[in-house]
Amino acid sequence: MYEDRDRLTTLWGEELQLFRELHPRSGELWEQARAHLPGGVPMLWMAKWPGDWPVYVADAAGAHFRCADGIDHVDLCLGDTGAMVGHAPAASVAAINERLAKGATFMLPTADAAAAAGLLAERFGLTEWQFTLSATDANRHVLRYARQATGRRKVLVIDHCYHGTVDEAYATLDDAGRVVSRRGNIGAPVPLDETTVVVEFDDVTGLEAALATGEVAAVLVEPAMTNVGIVLPQPGWHEAVRAACDRTGTILVIDETHTLCAGPGGMTARDGLRPDVVVVGKTIGGGIPAAAWGMTHELAERVRDSLAWGGEGREDLDVGGVGGTLAGNAVSLAGIRATLAEVLTPEVYPGMIARAAEWTAGVQAAIDEFGAPWQVTQLGARAEYSFRPTAPVNGREAADAEDFALQQYLHLHALNRGILVTPFHNMALMSPATTSADVERHTVAFRQAVASLYA
Template sequence: MTGVDPARVAALHAEATRRFEAQRPRSRELFERGRRVMPGGVPMSWMVKWPGSWPTFVARASGAHFTCVDGIDHVDLCLGDTGAMTGHSPAATVAAVRAQLDRGITTMLPGEDAVVAAEDLAARFGLPQWQFTLTATDANRHLVRYARHVTGRPRVAVIDWCYHGSVDETFATLDADGRVVARRGNIGPPVPPEVTTAVVPFNDLDAMERALAPGDVACVLLEPAMTNIGIVLPDDGYLAALRDMCDRTGTLLYVDETHTLCAGPGGCTRAWGLRPDAVVVGKTIGGGVPAAAFGMTAELADRVQRSVELEDVDVGGVGGTLAGNALSMAAVRATLTEVLTPEAFATMTARAVRWTEGVQAGIDAAGLPWQVTRLGCRAEYTFRPTPPHDGAEAAAADDFALQQLLHLWALVDGILLTPFHNMALMSPDTTDDDVDRHSRSFATVTQRLLA
């Protein structure tokens, strides 16, 4: 399917591995030390999936670049998998955090920063009521609980091959016979996923109609464009029809904009005129400081407030002692009001257009049956000739060995791509030279794939 000989992939991977190992002896030392005290030598298990014989350890990061402990400068097109879409340590965020450190880090009480941040989010997304968490996982989990609570319905609907953080109900997919099953790699699911979850292919309104018809689904949770199995864009009219279907069936519609914020200051919700009952946004809004938020319509917020007793508001499974802490709120206020501006998004999107054109040129020059899809300031190439229509098509086009080679080749050329995808994200600090550096590296490896 990829148009590439696996033997050629293996040979180039071996070559890139030799280069990687010669470049990064200090990272190897830290990795070997780390293995004595951390599984896999890393602070979180998924970090072992980076390409290379060991992880690259970072010494410092600034703007669109980072330097590893071996002194190598890297163009960072991963940007903390969206957590640093602002660029590393944006000046306004750093200044706000430094000032807040002297005023208190966490108090369990609100401050002015929370009001300003909520006002900014309300203006961006058109939803009037906001709450703050530390991660998008928390925000998604809280909204799912609220949906079941206010509707009295037990199940949720998600998209096949979706990802919404570590929310149990979302680790489900469809097997070859269309049955709901645990997604591959799902660790210790509390109950069989078909008990809690309906799974529907993206862009399939008929399947969604069937899922909602029984009247037991509390909410549909989806990204407006899929991003965690590759970028999959919605069909014309799909999201509007989904909104109408939810209205007819009394189902809440939740939009997770954690990654699709790349579409603009108010994500796809604003760019495409969507009307969700709730929106989740995470990672980016704190400029790298842990923070996320969820916004609700006035109607949903009222239903929630009227149905939760004051005496029980702290023990219902929604919240967290550090949620909305003073340090996070200072970071969110500064990031929203001074960093993630419309002007910044215009610059970031222009860089993504340039990246898309450079990668497509490399694909075309090599004669490979691949294509590039862009969403705002994010873009990704896939190993198929046409854009995927749903998550299953995107998953079927993946080739792990080829993906690892392309990521490793970029890494030894000093370029970091988003892990587990062939995706690049632009920050306000990303330059044309940064983009062109990747285009040259990509053109070299694609030509050699067919040599």
Template sequence: MTGYRDRERLAELWSAEVDLFRAARPESEKLWRAATRHLPDGVPMLWMAKWPGPWPVYVRSALGAHFTDVDGIDHVDLCLGDTGAMCGHAPAASVRAISEQLAKGSTFMLPTEDAAVAAELLTERFGVPSWQFTLSATDANRSLIRYARQVTGRRKILVHDYCYHGSVDEAFATLDDTGAVVERRGNIGAPVPPSETTMVVPFNDVAALEAALSTGEVAAMLIEPALTNIGIVLPDDGYHDAVRELCTRFGVILIIDETHTISAGPGGMTTTWGLSPDAVVVGKSIGGGIPAGAFGMSAELAERARRSLELEDIDVGGVGGTLAGNALSLAGVRATLSEVLTADAFVGMTARATEWTAGVQAVLDEFAVPWQVTQLGARAEYSFRATPPRDGAEAAAADDFELQQYLHLHALNRGILITPFHNMALMCPVTTTADVERHSLAFREAVSSLYA
């Protein structure tokens, strides 16, 4: 646990921050109250109600690493759409390409030149040569799971405990205290018990991984190369070598979901760490702010998948959608990969994340706070434990929702946005040292209010 035990003080601090929020954001309140007539909790998706404070902040405009809300408050955006705006808000090259394509038509159910160029750019980054495009990383993961089952004839998918892969049903599984596969807390309307579709192993546990794969039931192992949605959990030395060897030995397709871990570099952890997956998934960031996802396959997997499909039935087999691979998304992907999220951009993004990490660590050291901070390229995150977690269960055990909400609201009241789901900060190509320093100062004030 966090070691922070003065819950009465935390409640008082929270109440004071709520009062500050209410006083500063009357226009957001007006829009929210009007929205509640037709939107549950006044938001277009219920998870948006998780933002700290009595109502959500309404955005008026955004550019680069900043946005302005309807009350005229400028914010440093360190959430960046939980990676969806990793390229920054309204990047000029992406906006230009998207606008030009929108004026020419957005969707045709036919390819454009941008599709092949985007696939070539992804091949150069991730090393797998055969690509398909979707509207989200969730769609890409679902498609690869289907292909894996199709070509292997096996039913089950293996995931890490406390993983996150979008709204993929198979991934909402975790381990209980006895080691049994059960629904992850908060799973909404599961179609079947997850034990029917999924095996789960702790991150960094090679013995458990070998035991699961040796059953011969697993079609694919779907992983983030580092956990990112339960706090950042990095792999042990040699863990990915073991993953690759065991998947090869037991005929299991290895799918690496780089949707968040692309923060490690232009080719995500796959390239930065020299990994060798059978398939790669990317999403969110690659479209320049509009819905886009993609999955890449090795030549062997692509051939096996294509050979297994009948042309007559290829449109009704459960892979793809009418708007998947549309011209507008592909224009955004091409421009974003070639002109915005470049190798040079990642140098600056990673440097800003290093500054952010150092700023957080300095505050933790100053006040002797038993928390830790971990960085993954352009992304960094602190958690309420003294040492970095080795698996998802350790990370989850350190969670403290009330403390997290206070820290997030405190930051928001000082014009700094971090993701509402955990304590993560992400840098975009135009995040500045001054932006990072704003967070460092606010974070020191927040920690001082708790520990001084």
């Protein structure tokens, strides 16, 4: 927690006034939008950006966007991973446009589906794939399949995890260790302890005990925590989870949607993990809605057998709570095929990771120079600082270090200097188009911000 709150309040006021001066056209557009959009935004979480109103985007390419006021920005948010390939990548845009001109959605497959599945199978090592519009949907569907295959009701998640808007994952542990709804969980359908078991990221003993009850259908985990700040797994964690799932017949689902930054096959391929299911979404379609989940052949057979696929079960394949009319549509599949084959290729990762290392070094240099009690962690092409002196080992430690007012000030300070970071945490992400000069812009601005607080 930053202690000089009076100083922070003064600095915030100065940056807020500068924001108003720099972004009058965005302010006008926001005022017009308020007539029919709650909060003036198409999704309420967009109101979390610092400033009196969100910046409106005019156009974007690569790692930059131009706002309605004509200001060029280095985009280190990149749609919070949705645009990790960069904005409007040429190969993806060409494939998407070509497919649109020939028809967008049919409830029938196109040749791109098998090509996209083959690319994902090659990267992640799981053989059988299905497609939807978001990683949230993919996670929801996978949990239904896990319950169907195991006959069990509950799901185990990690405290302060992130898996989109999956109901079961909006659970946390209170101070007494009870499973309760997370703060801000809107309209929770049932008490979370009916559906969910929660353990800390570093609690192997707790996880083993939870699975030993035989109630848990699936363990749903990120290979590294990301939405509460980057929390890396402790040595042996993944091996212990896999072993516990094997002993208890529990399905292991790894959500790589944010950790695709680690490499072409995420942390699953990089670290030799052995999930039963992998979920991936956001950036794989080149910027359009697209996601996928892959299963081992063994799990796919269990699912098929439990559904009597090809027999009587075929009658209910369209009403089982899995999929949607636009899931697996032709445009999404064209985007995935082109993006994986031509944009987010293995060859671009070394450069992206190198830019993240430069960003991390710049942040660390400012922290060291001014003695800020913060730390910075890198995960592949992604890096993030948090307001604690050492790296957190679990979600609670990361959450306890949050300081919303300080975060908003740092984000607004960056925005006023033409740099966008994600509004939900202090994350920077590198695209194939991000340059060392882009990173240096952040390094200079970040040093100025830290100096304003501690010099």
